[in-house]
Amino acid sequence: MFKLLRRTRSKADYTWFLAVREWPVLVSALGVLLGAVTILPSAVGVVISVIALLLGSATFVRDLRNLRRRWSSHDFSLIAAPFPHEAFPPPAAYPDAEYCYLPNRGTALISDGIDGSLRERRFTVRVADEPYRLPPILRATAPHVLPIRARGRLLFNGPVVGMRTEPLPGVGEAEIQLHRARYFDFQCSNELCTMRITNRETGEDLDPRRRLLTDTSGRIVTLAASVLSDVVGISTLAFTTDGLLLLVGQSDRNTASPLLQAPSGSGSLEPRDLTDADGEARETLADVLRAGMEREFCEETGVRPDAIAGTEMTGFARWMERGAKPEFFGLTELSVSSTEIRGTAPRGAERLYSSDVTFLEIDLAALGAELRTGTPILEAPSLPTVIREVGSLPLLLGIRAAARHRTA
Structure with missing residues (x-):
């Protein structure tokens, strides 16, 4: 039922x-x-x-x-090839920016400078009064795109939160602009970048990535200049008191990483994460992200909220295959051992997308030392084999950010 x-x-x-x-x-x-x-x-x-x-x-x-x-009049087909990151320079405002390409998972734009700023600088949040609405160019393609995205999947038009500014390095306090959106807005904007559009009459190909993701100089646009919904992705790695990492297996219904291993909690920021239990608006970006990460963790693992000791921010990225959407990563410490929570399972709607919860031992300090010598994460000796073989992009990026944070 x-x-x-x-x-x-x-x-x-x-x-x-x-x-x-x-x-x-x-x-x-x-x-x-x-x-x-x-x-x-x-x-x-x-x-x-x-x-x-x-x-x-x-x-x-x-x-x-x-x-x-x-x-x-047009054919819409999914692009199977990796994101051509060599052709798209990162935004000039991103310090120490580079692309991280992980075969069969995806491509991420990362910045060690932004990661450090996220942990060290205070960012307040301001939520736009008006919700995000698809611009005319995206409204016209929405009826074509959504049927393709929905084919064989269970998609719900739930409320989500998008982002319009990055947590860039600087001096003093800075403001991050957020906006409310719906999940189908994301499917018909950012996810349009997974498709190639061909005019049947002329044979002309349109690559939405070049039109929607780049500025006049050919660089990837900042979130402030983007016309997409740019829904905020959130992922956290949760460790028990006996040092084990919780992993969540993704079912074949998952749209982003089907049948791969995901972080302990992973999903999208939602409007309910913007306020606390008393209905008061959360003031800082870290507080909002922390609330979303811990909510996703509890939903996907079945672990009680009172088992969470705390969560800290570790990193930021943009997932290029998904319209360069923003992704944030965290590290959650639990107050319980693996024995106390063994046998937990996803709750509610997450049962459709998450299959099981497992525990894994990983040495973040050793992995971080290897990464700081320039070793790619998939080649690092300390990376467990199961993660190397079936780890999703958010899991690998989250582990990378946590390992570098532990050895900072």
């Missing part, structure tokens, strides 16, 4: 999202229906109603043809 209800909700979200964007067709269909059911018994009424029915039918047919023509 649980899976049936979740599938029904996913289908309802999907249908409503498309219906809102194709409302003229629905209005035409309603006109045809009303014309058919309001034919009066009188001769004049019959004539008027028939005329209304014919006009409504003609409009409906025209709209259907326009809709079909609009949907069939």
Whole structure:
């Protein structure tokens, strides 16, 4: 019953999202229906109603043809190749920026300077009054993109939080701008960058990555200059008192890292993370991120919130294959041993996307020392084999950030 209800909700979200964007067709269909059911018994009424029915039918047919023509004029196909990071220089504002390409997982833009700033500088948050809305260029492609993204998956149009500024190094306090969005906005903006669009008539290819992710100089745009929803990704690594790391296996329904090992808690920032239990707005970026990371951890592992001793920020990245969306990483210390929480399992909706919870021993200090000599993370001797073979991009980036933080 649980899976049936979740599938029904996913289908309802999907249908409503498309219906809102194709409302003229629905209005035409309603006109045809009303014309058919309001034919009066009188001769004049019959004539008027028939005329209304014919006009409504003609409009409906025209709209259907326009809709079909609009949907069939382009081919949308998924890009299987890695993100071509060599062709896109990082933003000039990112200090010590470089790309981290992990085969079969993805590509991330990382910056040791931003990582250090995230841990050392105080960033307050300001949430925009108006929620994010797709710009015209993305609204036009939304009805094409969402059916492809939703094919074979369970997607829900839940509330999420996007970001408009980076935690860059500097002196003193700085403000980070956030905005409320919906998950389908992310699917139809950032995830558009996973596709190639081909005009069937001309054969011309359009690469959304070059159009949406770069500025006039060809560099990757900052979040402040982006027109995408840029939903904030959050991941944390949780360690028990006996030094074991909790890992969460991803099910085949997971959209980002199916069948791979994920961090202890991983997902998207949500509006409920912006306020505390009393409804008061959280003031700093660290507090907001910490709340989201710990929430995701408890949902995906089934561990109680009172088992968390604390969480600290360790790093920042942008996931290039997913429209250069922002990703934050943390390190969570638990107040319980692995024996006390062994046998926990994902809760609620997370049961659809997370399969199991396992424990793993990893030496972050040794790994951090290897990384600081220039060893790539997948080649580091201290990286456990299971993570090297089936670790997701957020897990590998989270481990990298935590290991470097431990040896800073």
